[in-house]
Amino acid sequence: MKHFAISLLFCLAARAQDPRGSIVGQITDTTGAVVPGVSVKLTHLDTNVSTTVVSNAQGNYEAHYLPTGSYRVAAELAGFKSWSRPPVELRIGDRLRVDIQLEVGNIAESVEVVAQAPVLETTTGHIGQVIDSKTFANMPMRSGSIAWLYAMAPATVLTSLPFDGPWNIDQSSNIAVGGSPRGQGMEFAVDGVSNNSYNGGTAFVPPPDMVAEVRVDTATYDAAIGHTVGGSVNVSLKSGTNSFRGTLGTFVASGPMMTRNFFTNRFIFDPTTGPVTPEKIKANTPSTRWLRYSASVGGPVYIPKLYDGRNKMFWQFGYQTHNRRRPNATVHTVPTPEQARGDFSALLALGPIYQIYDPFTTRPSGATRFQRSPLPGNIVPASRIDPMAKNILKYFPAPNQAGTQDFLNNYARTRFDSQDLYQPVARVDHNFSEKHRTFARYSHSDFYGHFDELVSGSPVRGRKRQRPHRGVALDNVVVINPQMILDVRYGMTWFQEYQSFDNMGWDLKEFGLPQSLISQLDPKGISFPVINVSGLLQLGNDGGFS
Numbered sequence: 001m002k003h004f005a006i007s008l009l010f011c012l013a014a015r016a017q018d019p020r021g022s023i024v025g026q027i028t029d030t031t032g033a034v035v036p037g038v039s040v041k042l043t044h045l046d047t048n049v050s051t052t053v054v055s056n057a058q059g060n061y062e063a064h065y066l067p068t069g070s071y072r073v074a075a076e077l078a079g080f081k082s083w084s085r086p087p088v089e090l091r092i093g094d095r096l097r098v099d100i101q102l103e104v105g106n107i108a109e110s111v112e113v114v115a116q117a118p119v120l121e122t123t124t125g126h127i128g129q130v131i132d133s134k135t136f137a138n139m140p141m142r143s144g145s146i147a148w149l150y151a152m153a154p155a156t157v158l159t160s161l162p163f164d165g166p167w168n169i170d171q172s173s174n175i176a177v178g179g180s181p182r183g184q185g186m187e188f189a190v191d192g193v194s195n196n197s198y199n200g201g202t203a204f205v206p207p208p209d210m211v212a213e214v215r216v217d218t219a220t221y222d223a224a225i226g227h228t229v230g231g232s233v234n235v236s237l238k239s240g241t242n243s244f245r246g247t248l249g250t251f252v253a254s255g256p257m258m259t260r261n262f263f264t265n266r267f268i269f270d271p272t273t274g275p276v277t278p279e280k281i282k283a284n285t286p287s288t289r290w291l292r293y294s295a296s297v298g299g300p301v302y303i304p305k306l307y308d309g310r311n312k313m314f315w316q317f318g319y320q321t322h323n324r325r326r327p328n329a330t331v332h333t334v335p336t337p338e339q340a341r342g343d344f345s346a347l348l349a350l351g352p353i354y355q356i357y358d359p360f361t362t363r364p365s366g367a368t369r370f371q372r373s374p375l376p377g378n379i380v381p382a383s384r385i386d387p388m389a390k391n392i393l394k395y396f397p398a399p400n401q402a403g404t405q406d407f408l409n410n411y412a413r414t415r416f417d418s419q420d421l422y423q424p425v426a427r428v429d430h431n432f433s434e435k436h437r438t439f440a441r442y443s444h445s446d447f448y449g450h451f452d453e454l455v456s457g458s459p460v461r462g463r464k465r466q467r468p469h470r471g472v473a474l475d476n477v478v479v480i481n482p483q484m485i486l487d488v489r490y491g492m493t494w495f496q497e498y499q500s501f502d503n504m505g506w507d508l509k510e511f512g513l514p515q516s517l518i519s520q521l522d523p524k525g526i527s528f529p530v531i532n533v534s535g536l537l538q539l540g541n542d543g544g545f546s
Contacts, residue, residue: 018065018093018192018487019068019092019189019190019191019192019234019235019236019237020064020065020066020067020068020090020092020192020236021066021068021090021091021092021093021094021095021096022062022063022064022065022066022094022095022096023042023062023063023066023071023073023088023090023095023096023097023098024060024061024062024063024095024096024097024098025040025060025061025097025098025099025100026055026058026059026060026061026099026100027040027055027059027060027061027075027099027100027101027102028059028099028100028101028102029080029101029102029103029104030101030102030103030104034055034057034058034059034060035055035059035077035080035102036055036056036057036058036059037054037055037077038054038055038059038061038075038076038077038080038100038102039052039053039054039075039076039077040052040053040054040055040061040063040073040074040075040100041073041074041075041076042063042066042071042072042073043071043072043074044066044067044069044070044071045069045070045071045072045087046069046070046241046242046243047067047069047239047240047241047242047311047314047429047431048242048310048311049067049311049312049431049437050434051063051066051434052434053482054482056482056483064485064487065477065485065487066090067239067429068090068091068092068094068212068213068236069089069090070087070088070089070090071087071088071090072084072087073085073087073088073098073100075100075102076107077102077107078107079104079107080102080103080104080105080107081102081103081104081105081106081107081109081110081111082107082108082109082110082111083100083101083102083103083110083111083112084110084111084112085098085112091130091132091213091215092130092212092213092214092215092234092236093128093130093215093217093234094130127154127155127217127218128153128154128215128216128217128218128231129152129153129154129156129215129216130213130214130215131149131152131153131213131214131215131216132212132213133211133212133213133238135149135152136149136208136209136211137208137247141208142163143162143163143164143165143166144165144166144207144208144251144292144294144320144322145162145165145166145168145171145172145205146166146205146206146208146211146214146235147162147166147171147172147175147202147205148161148162149214150175150214150216150233151175152216153177153216153217153218153231154218155177155178155179155218156175156176156177156216156218156231157175157176157177158174158175159174159175159176160174162205164419165322165324165419165421166205166207166320166322166421166423167205167322167419167421167445167447167449167467169197169201169202169203169204169205169467169495170201172201172202172205173186173188173200173201173202175231175233177216177218177231178218178231186200186201186202186231186232186233187231187232187233188201188202188203188232188233188235189232189233189234189235190204190206190234190235190237190441190443190471190473190493191235191236191237191427191439191441191473191475191491192234192473192475192489192491193471193472193473193489193491193492193493194491194493195235195471195493196493197493197495198495198497202233203469203471203493203494203495204443204445204469204471204493204495206235206237206318206423206425206443207294207296207318207319207320207423207425208294208320209247209249209294209295209296209318209320210237210238210296210316210318210320210425211235211236211237211238212236212237212238212239213235213236214233214234214235214236215232215233215234215236216231216232216233217231217232217234218231237316237318237425237427237441238296238298238316238318238427239298239314239316239427239429239439240298240299240300240301240314240315240316240427240428240429241298241299241300241314242299242300242310242311242314243299244297244298244299244300245297245298245299246295246296246297246298247294247295247296247297248294248295249293249294249295250291250292250293250294251290251291251292251293252290252291252292253288253289253290254287254288254289254290254291260285260329261329263329263330263331263412264284264285264327264329264414267284267329267331267401267412268280268281268284268285270401272401272402273401273402273412284414287325287327288325288326288327289323289324289325290322290323290324290325290326291322291323291324292320292321292322292323293319293320293321294318294319294320294321295318295319295320296316296317296318296319297316297317297318298314298315298316298317299314299315300312300313300314300315301313301314301315301428311431312430312431313428313429313430313431314428314429314430315426315427315428315429316426316427316428317424317425317426317427318423318424318425318426319423319424319425320421320422320423321420321421321422321423322419322420322421323419323420324418324419324420325416325417325418326416326417326418326419327414327415327416327417328414328415328416328417329412329413329414330412330413330414330415330454331409331411331412331413332409332411332412332413332454332536332537333403333407333408333409333410333411333535333536333537334396334397334398334399334410334411334536334537335393335396335536336399336407336410337398339407340393340394340396341382342379342380342381342382342384342385343378343379343380344356344378344379344380345377345378345379346407347378347406347407348377348378350405350406354378354406355374355378356374356375356378356380357372357373357374357375358372358373358374358375359372361373387512388511388512391510391511391512392511392529392531392539395455395458395460395528395539396455396536396537396539397411397413397455397456397458397537399411400412408535411537413454413455413456415452415453415454415456416453417449417450417451417452418448418449418450419447419448419449420447420448420449421445421446421447422445422446422447423443423444423445423446424444425441425442425443425444426441426442427439427440427441427442428440428441434479435478435479436476436477436478436479437476437477438474438475438476438477439473439474439475440472440473440474440475441471441472441473441474442470442471442472443469443470443471443472444469444470444471445467445468445469445470446466446467446468446469447465447466447467447468448464448465448466449464449465449466450462450463450464450465451463451464451465452541453502454537455537455539459502459503459528460502460503460528460539460540461502461503461538461539461540461541462501462502462503462541463499463500463501463502463541464498464499464500464501464502465497465498465499466497466498466499467495467496467497467498468494468495468496469493469494469495470492470493470494471491471492471493471494472490472491472492473489473490473491474489474490474491475487475488475489475490476488476489501527501541502541503527503528503540503541504524504526504527505523505526505527506526506527506528508521508526508529511529527540527541528540528541
């Protein structure tokens with residue numbers, strides 16, 4: 001079984017879905033008159049990269065597509081004192097308004113605003129929430145999935161908790177915003193590039209250590225987001241700065257602090273399965289293990305004596321891996337060795353309700369009824385057992401506990417489902433000049449899972465799942481003139497889900513099927529046949545071919 005999704009993006013100036021922000025404002029003098037031609041310089045404090053814009057005839061200035069972070073804002077014009085203010089914090093999707101008032105004087109003189117209320121976003125009507133990297137670092141996130149924090153946005157509800165890890169895209173996509181149907185109508189994006197997979201879910205949940213900010217918009221966004229009738233989740237990944245910095249973390253869930261489930265405890269403390277001893281408890285206590293490692297590091301591109309990328313070129317790399325072994329205890333019914341030989345005589349001691357009747361002795365009994373004769377001793381003659389059935393019966397595991405009086409629930413199995421995730425992510429930002437800057441990002445995710453191995457050491461049951469993802473983003477911002485900025489963004493998101501089964505490729509000649517029939521079957525669809533007897537452990541899986 002395969003699910004496949006790929007999205008390509010080529011867009012111009014889609015600000016509402018942009019992973020950056022804007023700073024705008026109006027410049028006046030002390031009399032309230034607008035001042036055109038003022039040079040406004042915005043400097044990113046972490047990278048020392050500056051963007052300069054000029055106010056127009058109405059005194060308005062606008063700086064768009066600015067990377068998130070803290071900015072120092074300064075303005076100057078001949079005949080006026082230079083002006084500056086404390087840093088403003090620009091978040092993903094923000095459109096901050098910073099108005100400037102200039103005083104007449106020598107440009108060598110300066111006016112520094114030292115006390116001012118925090119800048120609020122008042123130029124748009126968006127309703128939403130920005131979640132920053134400090135929140136990711138300080139808030140507990142079971143399973144290491146950032147989807148837990150989406151519910152911090154107003155009118156947002158997680159309809160399915162993402163407890164199973166970032167590889168479970170279904171859980172990470174089940175978000176209801178403003179009463180919209182759960183998991184439907186959502187727009188997911190990473191660095192402004194669509195991150196939607198099949199059925200509208202997310203294709204990729206990035207490592208928390210690589211996330212700079214997440215913006216969840218719940219209402220009143222503009223037409224730049226045209227894919228959805230619900231909310232939007234836009235993730236902005238970290239970029240490097242002038243300082244080398246990084247994070248390293250590990251999460252371990254293992255050992256005696258992990259609890260046993262009900263069925264395991266019932267087996268351990270049931271006297272019919274043997275005396276309760278420390279050895280029995282240890283042997284039947286599943287060893288849960290969940291190891292999670294994450295790292296992120298970045299800085300300027302610096303090659304001694306060859307290239308110094310400070311203030312110009314930066315890199316960031318992150319990696320996350322999950323290795324989980326999850327015990328899953330279940331109880332089933334399997335045939336006893338006597339029943340596999342056709343001997344059901346032990347059931348007669350429990351009453352006549354367990355009597356087996358011979359279908360070949362069916363005969364009329366009156367006008368509307370039929371009658372059958374009981375099998376002597378409740379034993380099916382060996383000659384009546386088909387050779388194909390004998391070959392199938394040998395794949396049932398032997399009972400390993402007493403079960404009920406009528407031999408139900410006589411097989412307990414604790415299997416270990418494995419779940420492994422590997423996620424490298426890289427980003428490079430380069431500033432050619434104040435009028436030209438670009439960034440490129442590559443994301444990579446591979447998930448491998450193995451589930452449902454219900455028969456120990458046998459491939460008759462077992463399911464494998466893979467979820468590969470590849471993502472690319474490339475963005476170019478070019479200032480054509482003070483009144484025109486061009487932003488060209490390219491992006492690709494590829495996601496596919498594979499499901500296969502351990503029993504595929506089985507040699508069906510073992511069960512007596514002729515080669516003439518087998519040769520007509522597609523080899524991809526050949527598997528151990530599904531044997532589903534009411535009340536018994538099922539053998540075989542869906543072959544998974546479509």
